[in-house]
Amino acid sequence: MSDDQLDLSALTDDELVAQMHDDLYDGLADEIVIGTNLLLERGWGPEKVLSDALVEGMRIVGVDFRDGILFVPEVLLAANSMKAGMAILRPLLAETGAQRIGKIVIGTVKGDIHDIGKNLVAMMLEGAGFEVIDLGINNPVESYLAALEEHQPDILGMSALLTTTMPYMKVVIDTMVEKGIRDDYIVLVGGAPLNEEFGKAVGADAYCRDAAVASETAQALVLARRAAAAAS
């Protein structure tokens, strides 16, 4: 370490977490690895490291991406830094056998190969405790339906970046309605060209304007659905 570099080990827990938020924002993967290990060495549980240091840091990144303060390269560098931290935490989380909040099948719609936003959402959902089944890009309705049947998730998430491909979300939802399975799942939609109105028009349960909102919405809707099921 050079003299002008910050010694992360000299920071208090609060300072270290704040510094990790900055390091995520700046896409400094090595520093995130050091910070993650330091917090674990200090007795933090992997869930707390994930939520307080990594997920909260990425939430800030996601909001600034949505607001046009950060752009694609910065977000990718931040996401790669978070991945570096998650690579350390994932096996520890598996060991603790923490209960999953829920399961989501997510994918970019047919005709669209853009997945940066979708990957960010998947990462945030995993960080929030969801099991994420990522179908990747360019998904026809058949892929979504097959994945729903196979994985029986709580949520279907669809993403599109192009104005020409986003109407395909309605094709998927209409097909779910035709097959009588629409109400079996929470449907979330997102992507740069979408808005609230579009989400309603295609029959989604919610439009999520950024990855943090997607994560919060997913948690809230899954809990609400479970509460409703328990009450009935």
Add this chain to the structure above:
Amino acid sequence: MQQPQLLDEEAAFEAAGSADVLILACGAIAREVLAVVALNGWQHVTVRCLPGKLHQTPQLIADAVDAKLQELKGSYERVFVAYADCGTAGALDRVLEHHGVERLAGAHCYGFFAGNEAFEKMHDEEPGTYYLTDFLARHFDALVIRGMKLDRHPELMTDIFGNYRRLVYLSQRDSPELLERAREAAATLGLAFEHRPTGYGELQPALERFVSRLDLTTASPTSTGADRT
């Protein structure tokens, strides 16, 4: 007529002409718009451009157009915006509706150069297509390699371009130099290369329809309100 001058493609410029009619164009199609103006000898048409680099940040386009239209309000009798939707997802249309201004049809510059129908066909044929125009071929290093920080972070190449399969160069002019640059761009990104010469495509007729509707093309250059520039 006086030839329009390209002052700064990545900042803003003003073409020659007086101030009755304004074409507010994306800097990424500045040369092509000016070429159409020159071809038609429109001396009463002023061209102003917003920075071409906005092409890479579509979320900033609608506000930039709005601010420029606000700034120029009352300076021109008629205004045309030489942008397509350009990834603004309807935000640009909402701005233009507010100002009572029309724009180029279609989703992207690729669409109006290639022809919107042909472009859709190309996209359906291979959704993983990355497009270059003359502007993007010329500024590939600045906008794509340095603009996307790939020079400092080559590891992002897969994140950004991993889903693309081919690069299609939609050329406006016959330029061996740009063709070579486009070919090199495809090689840099590891994509198959295709070249489709488009000329100005639907840009030229769209601008001509706009100007001809104004019935001003025969007006004297000296009577077009140059004092308002």
